[in-house]
Amino acid sequence: MTRYPLAYSAPAAAIPLLLQRLQRIVRLTEDETALVLGLANRRRYDAGEDMAPDEASRSPELIASGWGCRQRVLSDGRRQIFCFTLPGDFVGLSPRPLFGGLSSSTAVTPIQTLDATPLRDILDNGDPRYAGLRAACKVLTMRKQALLMEQVIRLGRLTAYERTAHLLLELRARLSEVGLTHGDRFPLPLTQETMADHLGLSIVHVNRTLQQLRRERMIELKSGWVTLLQPELLVSLTDFRFPALPRA
Amino acid sequence: MTRYPLAYSAPAAAIPLLLQRLQRIVRLTEDETALVLGLANRRRYDAGEDMAPDEASRSPELIASGWGCRQRVLSDGRRQIFCFTLPGDFVGLSPRPLFGGLSSSTAVTPIQTLDATPLRDILDNGDPRYAGLRAACKVLTMRKQALLMEQVIRLGRLTAYERTAHLLLELRARLSEVGLTHGDRFPLPLTQETMADHLGLSIVHVNRTLQQLRRERMIELKSGWVTLLQPELLVSLTDFRFPALPRA
DNA sequence: CGGGCTCTTGACACCCATCAAAGTTTGTGG
DNA sequence: CCACAAACTTTGATGGGTGTCAAGAGCCCG
Numbered sequence: 001m002t003r004y005p006l007a008y009s010a011p012a013a014a015i016p017l018l019l020q021r022l023q024r025i026v027r028l029t030e031d032e033t034a035l036v037l038g039l040a041n042r043r044r045y046d047a048g049e050d051m052a053p054d055e056a057s058r059s060p061e062l063i064a065s066g067w068g069c070r071q072r073v074l075s076d077g078r079r080q081i082f083c084f085t086l087p088g089d090f091v092g093l094s095p096r097p098l099f100g101g102l103s104s105s106t107a108v109t110p111i112q113t114l115d116a117t118p119l120r121d122i123l124d125n126g127d128p129r130y131a132g133l134r135a136a137c138k139v140l141t142m143r144k145q146a147l148l149m150e151q152v153i154r155l156g157r158l159t160a161y162e163r164t165a166h167l168l169l170e171l172r173a174r175l176s177e178v179g180l181t182h183g184d185r186f187p188l189p190l191t192q193e194t195m196a197d198h199l200g201l202s203i204v205h206v207n208r209t210l211q212q213l214r215r216e217r218m219i220e221l222k223s224g225w226v227t228l229l230q231p232e233l234l235v236s237l238t239d240f241r242f243p244a245l246p247r248a
Numbered sequence: 249m250t251r252y253p254l255a256y257s258a259p260a261a262a263i264p265l266l267l268q269r270l271q272r273i274v275r276l277t278e279d280e281t282a283l284v285l286g287l288a289n290r291r292r293y294d295a296g297e298d299m300a301p302d303e304a305s306r307s308p309e310l311i312a313s314g315w316g317c318r319q320r321v322l323s324d325g326r327r328q329i330f331c332f333t334l335p336g337d338f339v340g341l342s343p344r345p346l347f348g349g350l351s352s353s354t355a356v357t358p359i360q361t362l363d364a365t366p367l368r369d370i371l372d373n374g375d376p377r378y379a380g381l382r383a384a385c386k387v388l389t390m391r392k393q394a395l396l397m398e399q400v401i402r403l404g405r406l407t408a409y410e411r412t413a414h415l416l417l418e419l420r421a422r423l424s425e426v427g428l429t430h431g432d433r434f435p436l437p438l439t440q441e442t443m444a445d446h447l448g449l450s451i452v453h454v455n456r457t458l459q460q461l462r463r464e465r466m467i468e469l470k471s472g473w474v475t476l477l478q479p480e481l482l483v484s485l486t487d488f489r490f491p492a493l494p495r496a
Numbered sequence: 497c498g499g500g501c502t503c504t505t506g507a508c509a510c511c512c513a514t515c516a517a518a519g520t521t522t523g524t525g526g
Numbered sequence: 527c528c529a530c531a532a533a534c535t536t537t538g539a540t541g542g543g544t545g546t547c548a549a550g551a552g553c554c555c556g
Contacts, residue, residue: 074487080404099394099491146347155403156328156448200404239322243347450513
């Protein structure tokens with residue numbers, strides 16, 4: 001088993017960071033803040049473990065630490081990863097039993113989750129005390145869809161080089177929202193195989209592409225961390241447009 | 249200007265067909281049926297016309313006839329089509345000003361729309377009289393997201409041949425829901441360039457792929473109509489899984 | 497110290513893009 | 527109704543980006 005950097009294996013600091021992101025979308029009341037801070041631990045997942053044991057009746061979860069992904073495995077073994085799930089993201093919050101079976105969630109690194117049932121209750125009943133929190137959760141859900149559209153852009157119209165850079169830019173932006181970046185440096189706990197299955201490429205070609213990015217001094221890559229050396233250049237090269245969260 | 253078959257240029261029959269689809273998701277009350285039947289015409293779009301003149305303040309619309317698409321054009325001219333918008337689909341129903349500017353809607357054929365403002369009102373206020381209709385609209389919105397995931401599968405892990413077949417299967421399934429198919433035959437008012445921009449391929453390669461599908465007696469293609477000759481075979485070849493609407 | 501993963505490298509093949517041009521259909525105007 | 531123009535489709539030739547196969551190197555962990 002690989003050892004993972006502290007930055008994404010320490011759940012302690014996770015909740016305040018999520019709160020900070022929610023606060024930036026909508027000013028939260030004391031009640032709302034208290035509710036988020038009161039979310040209980042739910043369970044841990046090992047790297048590679050499937051995250052939806054009982055699809056239908058499962059409770060929604062909030063990632064406190066670790067990375068996951070949503071994916072589908074085709075009948076012949078080909079795998080496509082739709083999106084990565086980062087700390088502060090929800091899993092199973094929107095009622096997905098409708099189109100279930102079309103995708104599954106898996107832990108990429110060890111994951112610690114919180115029980116997000118209170119948040120789903122807020123979404124279901126229209127309790128006016130939590131209107132702000134409800135709105136913020138809806139925004140996060142819509143943003144997830146916007147990110148899926150970015151994924152379509154990557155796969156449909158970008159080259160391997162552009163795809164890879166585009167993904168790194170997205171990860172930087174998302175991790176930055178929850179305070180998990182250090183400037184242009186952030187953890188990247190993905191094997192090249194995992195990246196390949198997200199980017200629609202082969203392992204070998206991901207390897208060569210990363211090497212090219214390093215050779216051209218676009219990135220630095222070392223033991224699970226990556227540094228973007230010329231992020232602005234990559235932004236314009238890949239026509240990167242990030243669906244940033246709206247400010248309150 | 250291309251001439252388009254009656255099947256998608258005659259708005260008259262559109263609303264009952266949409267109703268039928270909604271009824272299959274949720275049993276609608278008399279009030280709800282009346283509201284849908286009472287939707288007023290909004291406007292026509294010419295083929296190629298942009299459908300979001302005033303992004304922020306625009307009212308939601310329901311496609312009564314014609315095909316559209318949601319797309320993004322990259323700064324260097326590359327175009328990616330996210331999804332096609334068929335009769336019975338909504339445009340601008342979910343409040344998208346948040347992440348606006350990241351995609352735009354365009355008419356692929358001439359389009360006639362209805363004003364869907366009453367439906368948005370239902371989504372916004374929680375009027376219990378329209379609970380069923382509200383639920384049905386939400387299901388349609390979630391299905392749109394599921395279809396986007398199918399698009400990721402196409403682009404990420406299918407070959408050109410599989411992609412093309414996969415798209416045709418999806419179109420058949422969606423058109424069938426609103427009664428616009430005749431068995432395995434349905435209108436396909438897309439140029440090969442449009443298909444290419446959806447499938448992430450070049451025009452030339454779409455052409456060759458369609459020819460291969462014809463040569464192998466998988467499809468028949470003539471003047472804007474396509475027939476799937478061996479749909480079940482294509483389903484298994486492409487591992488096609490359609491996010492069918494749940495039955496009431 | 498030895499066994500797995502993961503990363504790296506090279507050789508080779510193939511899918512698909514690009515370029516160019518001819519053929520066909522569709523729409524328009526005389 | 528015919529003739530022309532524009533858009534779309536088709537075809538061939540060629541090149542490049544990416545996949546596949548195979549083997550070695552590095553790293554982590556028991």
